[in-house]
Amino acid sequence: MRELKLMKGNEAIAEAAIRYGVDGYFGYPITPQSEVMETLMAMRPWETTGMVVLQAESEVASINMLYGGAGSGKRVMTSSSSPGISLMQEGISYIAGAELPCVIVNVVRGGPGLGTIQPSQSDYFQAVKGGGHGDYKLIVLAPSSVQEMVDFVGLAFDLAFKYRNPAMILSDGVIGQMMEKVEFDEYKPRWTREEIIAKNPWAATGKPPTRERNIITSLHLQAVDQEKQNIKLQAKYKEIQEKEVRYETYLCDDAEYLIVAFGSSARISKKSVEIAREKGIKVGLLRPITLFPFPYKEIGAYTDQVKGILTVEMNAGQMVEDVRLAVEGKVKVEHYGRMGGMISSPDEVENALEELIIGG
Amino acid sequence: MIDIKDIVKPENLVFKKSRVLTDNPMHYCPGCSHGVVHNLIAEIIEEMDIQDNVIGVAPVGCSVLAYNYIDIDWHEAAHGRAPALATGIKRLMPEKFVFTYQGDGDLAAIGTAETIHACNRGENITIVFINNGIYGMTGGQMAPTTLEGMVASTCPSGREHARDGYPIKITELLAQLPGTCYVTRQAVHTAGSVRKTKKALRKAFENQTRNRGTSIVEVVSTCNSGWKMSPVKANDWMVENMFPFYPLGDLKDE
Numbered sequence: 001m002r003e004l005k006l007m008k009g010n011e012a013i014a015e016a017a018i019r020y021g022v023d024g025y026f027g028y029p030i031t032p033q034s035e036v037m038e039t040l041m042a043m044r045p046w047e048t049t050g051m052v053v054l055q056a057e058s059e060v061a062s063i064n065m066l067y068g069g070a071g072s073g074k075r076v077m078t079s080s081s082s083p084g085i086s087l088m089q090e091g092i093s094y095i096a097g098a099e100l101p102c103v104i105v106n107v108v109r110g111g112p113g114l115g116t117i118q119p120s121q122s123d124y125f126q127a128v129k130g131g132g133h134g135d136y137k138l139i140v141l142a143p144s145s146v147q148e149m150v151d152f153v154g155l156a157f158d159l160a161f162k163y164r165n166p167a168m169i170l171s172d173g174v175i176g177q178m179m180e181k182v183e184f185d186e187y188k189p190r191w192t193r194e195e196i197i198a199k200n201p202w203a204a205t206g207k208p209p210t211r212e213r214n215i216i217t218s219l220h221l222q223a224v225d226q227e228k229q230n231i232k233l234q235a236k237y238k239e240i241q242e243k244e245v246r247y248e249t250y251l252c253d254d255a256e257y258l259i260v261a262f263g264s265s266a267r268i269s270k271k272s273v274e275i276a277r278e279k280g281i282k283v284g285l286l287r288p289i290t291l292f293p294f295p296y297k298e299i300g301a302y303t304d305q306v307k308g309i310l311t312v313e314m315n316a317g318q319m320v321e322d323v324r325l326a327v328e329g330k331v332k333v334e335h336y337g338r339m340g341g342m343i344s345s346p347d348e349v350e351n352a353l354e355e356l357i358i359g360g
Numbered sequence: 361m362i363d364i365k366d367i368v369k370p371e372n373l374v375f376k377k378s379r380v381l382t383d384n385p386m387h388y389c390p391g392c393s394h395g396v397v398h399n400l401i402a403e404i405i406e407e408m409d410i411q412d413n414v415i416g417v418a419p420v421g422c423s424v425l426a427y428n429y430i431d432i433d434w435h436e437a438a439h440g441r442a443p444a445l446a447t448g449i450k451r452l453m454p455e456k457f458v459f460t461y462q463g464d465g466d467l468a469a470i471g472t473a474e475t476i477h478a479c480n481r482g483e484n485i486t487i488v489f490i491n492n493g494i495y496g497m498t499g500g501q502m503a504p505t506t507l508e509g510m511v512a513s514t515c516p517s518g519r520e521h522a523r524d525g526y527p528i529k530i531t532e533l534l535a536q537l538p539g540t541c542y543v544t545r546q547a548v549h550t551a552g553s554v555r556k557t558k559k560a561l562r563k564a565f566e567n568q569t570r571n572r573g574t575s576i577v578e579v580v581s582t583c584n585s586g587w588k589m590s591p592v593k594a595n596d597w598m599v600e601n602m603f604p605f606y607p608l609g610d611l612k613d614e
Contacts, residue, residue: 024452052451056444057477064441064474068417068448071435076448094438204433204449206456208412215427217418217436 002183009149009175012182013079013105014039016150017051020157021190022103023074024052026065028084031117032173033107036079049190059084063091063104070100070166071216073196073203075157079105081173082123083114085131092166093132097218099233101160103153104138105169107176110341118341119173121263124318127170128291135230137237139167139244140291142262146180148289154185159244161199163236170291172314174264174343241293251277252284257357258302259285259349260323261312265337269312271346276353283353291319299326308332308357312349315339332357378402380411384428391591393581394423396548397490400558401461402430404565414457415449417442421463422496440471443478446485457568459486465495468504468530475530482539482573486564489531489576492583493602500586504528507605512586527605531578535611541573543612547580547603549595563613572614580606 007015014036017025027037037055045051052069056062062078069076080088085106095102106127110120125131127140139159141152149171156167197205207213220226251273252258261269266287276283286302288295302309309331311320317335324333336352338344344352380402388394405411411432418426420439427434437445442460450458467475467489478485494512495501502512502519505527509518519527535543542564546557557579564575580602584594 024448026448054447054451056447057473060441061444061447061474061477064438064444065448065451067437067441068435068445069452070448071445072415072449072452074452076452090438091441098436204415204435205453206411206413206415207431207433213427213431214433215436216434217427219424219436 002185005182005184006179007146007182008035008177008179009146009171010035010107010177011039012146013149013153013169015043015184016153017077018043018045018049019184019187020154021049021075021188022051022077022153022157023190024054024069024076025078026054026056026062026069026076027078028056028059028062028080030081030084032109032119032176033079033081033105035176036105049187051190059087060091063088066102067091067095067098067100070095070102071098071204073200073205074191077103077105079107081107081109082111082120085123085126089132092138093134093136094218095166096132096136096138097134098216099164100166100216101157101164102166103156103160103169104166105171108170108172110339116341117173119264119343120314120339120341121172121265122315122318122339123170124291124313124315127168128294128322136233137165137240137292139163139165139240140170141167142170142289142291143175144263144266144287146175146178146182149175150182150184163240164202165236165240170263172264244290245293245295245298246289247295247298248287248289250285250287252286252302255282255284255305256307257281257283257353258306258309259283259312259353260288260299260309260319261285262288262291262319265312265314265344268344268346269349272349272353275346275350281353281358288319294322294326296322296326299323300328303327303330306331308334310353310357311335312344313337314343378406380406380431382429382431386429387425388422389585391582391584391594392422393490393492393548393579396554397488397557397579398426398429400554400561401488403558404562405430405432408562408565410457413455414459415453417446417449417458417460419460419462419466421466423461423463423490424497426461440466440469441474442466443471443474443483443485443487447478447481447483450483450485454484457486457565459488459565461488462490463496464489464491464493464503464505468528472530476534476537479534479574479576480537480539484568484571485574486568487574487576488561489578490581491578491606492581492586493527494583494586496583496586504530507601510601529606531576531611534576539573540576540612541614542567542575544576544610545578545580545606545608547598547608549582549598580608
């Protein structure tokens with residue numbers, strides 16, 4: 001039986017973590033995501049599921065606690081917001097380099113710098129294109145509802161362990177702070193020690209006489225070895241790109257125009273599509289759910305069908321670059337977005353569609 | 361004439377390499393203290409019979425490759441972050457012995473926050489701190505523990521506090537924190553001091569079974585390559601210059 005609750009996105013992700021059998025959470029307070037750790041601390045999961053929850057002295061520390069914890073083969077996660085995620089980039093690069101699974105939640109706020117505590121999607125580049133040093137990719141999921149904040153905890157962990165790769169849930173202050181109806185699965189038990197060793201033979205759990213020592217590292221001093229590791233990583237990312245693309249379409253079958261938007265911008269754009277349809281404009285919405293892997297092929301398939309594409313993002317135009325790559329110049333692509341914590345209204349988006357795409 | 365077979369007999373054995381030490385040739389310079397401390401840790405792991413129950417966290421610095429030499433599961437940290445990694449590992453697997461192995465730049469410069477807060481939380485881990493007052497791996501730059509007047513490649517005329525700040529006595533600082541239970545400073549330049557350091561390390565590992573807080577063993581060490589001295593001269597220089605500023609002995613034992 002699924003349990004129905006009314007919750008904030010940040011609270012929901014915390015409860016979802018406990019219910020999914022997550023072993024550890026390490027975090028540092030930052031607005032607009034502090035409710036994640038507050039909820040965990042209030043729920044005291046160490047008394048029920050045995051989940052560890054720890055407030056670190058900084059995001060630098062929390063991501064490195066995550067790095068250590070992930071090396072033990074257990075399910076560990078952290079959450080933060082933009083400036084905190086910037087501090088974590090060093091650790092994220094190491095985790096990607098060492099090929100460890102873990103989940104990082106970014107409840108994005110406006111930047112750059114200290115910026116604002118209001119919602120934004122301006123960390124798209126950081127999440128999708130790297131952020132830290134070196135050639136690596138995160139698996140990036142973009143929820144657009146509180147329900148998806150819950151559902152993507154499990155999905156992110158499943159993908160992270162399937163590919164031994166860190167996964168990020170790229171949310172924003174809207175999804176984190178708004179309250180919605182949400183359904184929860186039953187509590188899942190945490191993995192036992194035997195299950196962890198069987199599922200993750202690479203984990204540093206103490207070297208028995210029966211195997212060689214496990215070394216969790218991203219260090220390959222010889223260039224030839226480092227290149228080998230890079231080639232291995234690139235092959236993995238290619239496989240993820242081929243197999244794990246997720247997206248959703250709305251009224252796209254007969255669409256002459258397309259809006260591409262993720263997360264809360266997709267929620268807003270859905271309403272804009274309805275407003276435009278009432279005016280007789282045949283427009284559909286394509287919502288990428290995975291930002292890496294990005295639905296290049298799936299968006300590219302619309303180049304024969306639509307006359308123009310508008311991307312809607314709460315930033316200066318970041319995902320628009322990937323949409324342009326997807327359509328390879330065959331269709332006009334424009335960006336519409338507000339920045340610095342401002343949120344577009346459905347009417348604004350609909351107007352932008354008429355001005356930039358249809359009239360433009 | 362005595363044949364070699366007559367010498368190599370069990371009754372003549374005075375030293376045996378620990379089975380927890382791998383056969384990999386160490387990359388450390390001749391005269392470096394790391395090899396001795398590695399050997400002590402390997403011996404302790406063997407004697408405590410915890411090879412299958414211990415996880416080491418290697419730092420960035422000369423001992424970045426410590427995992428090549430001690431035959432246990434290892435986790436390689438980013439520069440300075442070993443205590444945070446160890447926190448994550450130990451919190452998730454409290455039944456394991458977890459230790460960090462860190463140099464002075466790692467522990468007392470870039471990782472100061474992680475070190476102080478892990479100790480202040482009283483993480484039930486062992487911190488092995490090699491203090492040789494210089495960045496060995498990157499070629500001899502000034503460390504947080506470089507003595508005043510001491511020459512390094514980034515203070516070629518000697519450390520001056522007006523420009524470079526003072527050498528930090530981080531171990532004394534850590535001993536002030538209620539989270540630490542055992543804080544000691546040792547050395548490995550003589551047979552006697554090696555035995556004392558082994559005793560200290562053993563206690564620091566055993567403390568994890570008592571769950572009383574963080575144990576720290578600082579080993580004042582030489583870096584003869586970085587100091588540009590022969591190993592013997594480096595030992596003498598350490599006794600004359602390092603020991604007066606970093607005196608050996610227990611700072612805390614609860």
